[in-house]
Amino acid sequence: MSTLLEVQNLKTYFFRKKEPIPAVDGVDFTIKKGETVALVGESGSGKSITSLSIMGLIKGSGGKIIDGSIKLEGRDLVTYAEKELCKIRGNEVSMIFQEPMTSLNPVLTIGEQMTEILIYHKNLSKKEANRKAVELLKLVGFSRAEQLMKDYPHRLSGGMRQRVMIAIALSCDSKLLIADEPTTALDVTIQAQVLALMKDLCTKLGTSILLITHDLGVVSEVCDRVIVMYSGQVVENGTVEELFDHPLHPYTEGLLNSIPVIDGEIHQLMAIEGNVPAPDQLPPGCRFAPRCPKAMEKCMNDLPKLKTFENGRAVRCFLHEEEGVSQDDAS
Known part of the structure; x- marks a missing residue:
């Protein structure tokens, strides 16, 4: 290697x-x-x-x-x-940070934070970025990924926030x-x-x-x-x-x-x-x-x-x- x-x-x-x-x-x-x-x-x-x-x-x-x-x-x-x-x-290079409770922006929805990086780095349209974000959230174990896209971080537990962070880190391959x-x-x-x-x-x-x-x-x-x-x-x-x-x-x-x-x-x-x-x-x-x-x-x-x-x-x-x-x- x-x-x-x-x-x-x-x-x-x-x-x-x-x-x-x-x-x-x-x-x-x-x-x-x-x-x-x-x-x-x-x-x-x-x-x-x-x-x-x-x-x-x-x-x-x-x-x-x-x-x-x-x-x-x-x-x-x-x-x-x-x-x-x-x-x-x-x-x-992506990073999953140690503190899931403070790593996500509290004033943006999960969907906004998921799609932002896909649009910036992968040049996807907003519709394509939304579809990709939902797929990633399902990959890390969220059954209601579409609903989660509309939620703010304060509505999620620490474990859920950490899984969101992992999905974001994996989003750009x-x-x-x-x-x-x-x-x-x-x-x-x-x-x-x-x-x-x-x-x-x-x-x-x-x-x-x-x-x-x-x-x-x-x-x-x-x-x-x-x-x-x-x-x-x-x-x-x-x-x-x-x-x-x-x-x-x-x-x-x-x-x-x-x-x-x-x-x-x-x-x-x-x-x-x-x-x-x-x-x-x-x-x-x-x-x-x-x-x-x-x-x-x-x-x-x-x-x-x-x-x-x-x-x-x-x-x-x-x-x-x-x-x-x-x-x-x-x-």
């Missing part, structure tokens, strides 16, 4: 009294065409800021990309002006779909239906998915590869099978050990002590070292580089220092 998205040394900083605060600090990863990739990690790891940087939506929140590149089929989106990005957002916790507000039955729908449609259309989630159970079901983030950096990258069967980074081990297992035996869930450090209070060495059960003296003083293996797997940990090739040096 050819590469669709290539993120290299991405650094997105916020500024407080001109003091830089690194929310995303040197992130590297690629997504191939038709691939479903999970971006996982605790809250505060930089997952959502990474996705907003890809969408070119970081400026409005006070952040700035100070270094790195975001290449979509070879085109560096970091260099694009806002007018050029508007043609790409919603058309070539985008090359890349970024889904930021797309099933958070949905019950378990609808979660399964929505994930199956996203996977099925994207398989048919050849669309790639970047799925941001805390749910490792969802990751194991629908994803091909996993990128683990911690404190604004990638700490591990590999296929689903590699990470679940043989995690390399202690943080990945901790995340997997916190998953309940139903096998007839009673297990005590393991917790990772402490919290993700604030971006303006980063430790001097490895950012996970204060919480790591395998930390060495070196970890407390030096920041490990991302090491890449011959099979493409990567890890940022001194425990595997001699085993890979430094991606930081290579770039």
Whole structure:
């Protein structure tokens, strides 16, 4: 498969009294065409800021990309002006946002919001856009799609709004779909239906998915590869099978050990002590070292580089220092 998205040394900083605060600090990863990739990690790891940087939506929140590149089929989106990005957002790259209760415009009907993007990006007539919008709403599970077109967002539950957001994101057959916790507000039955729908449609259309989630159970079901983030950096990258069967980074081990297992035996869930450090209070060495059960003296003083293996797997940990090739040096 050819590469669709290539993120290299991405650094997105916020500024407080001109003091830089690194929310995303040197992130590297690629997504191939038709691939479903999970971006996982605790809250505060930089997952959502990474996705907003890809969408070119970081400026409005006070952040700035100070270094790195975001290449979509070879085109560096970091260099694009806002007018050029508007043609790409919603058309070539779509996003399902994390907060369905606030993502829809409260003064426009569902139909107006559904058809707007189809008319703008696909040059459809109003009648054609209405017909397409109704089809999309039915695809995501609405039996009364025609009636829903006339409703305002306040009449919908959180789960219903999230399904509308998914329908909007899928409306233009985008090359890349970024889904930021797309099933958070949905019950378990609808979660399964929505994930199956996203996977099925994207398989048919050849669309790639970047799925941001805390749910490792969802990751194991629908994803091909996993990128683990911690404190604004990638700490591990590999296929689903590699990470679940043989995690390399202690943080990945901790995340997997916190998953309940139903096998007839009673297990005590393991917790990772402490919290993700604030971006303006980063430790001097490895950012996970204060919480790591395998930390060495070196970890407390030096920041490990991302090491890449011959099979493409990567890890940022001194425990595997001699085993890979430094991606930081290579770039």
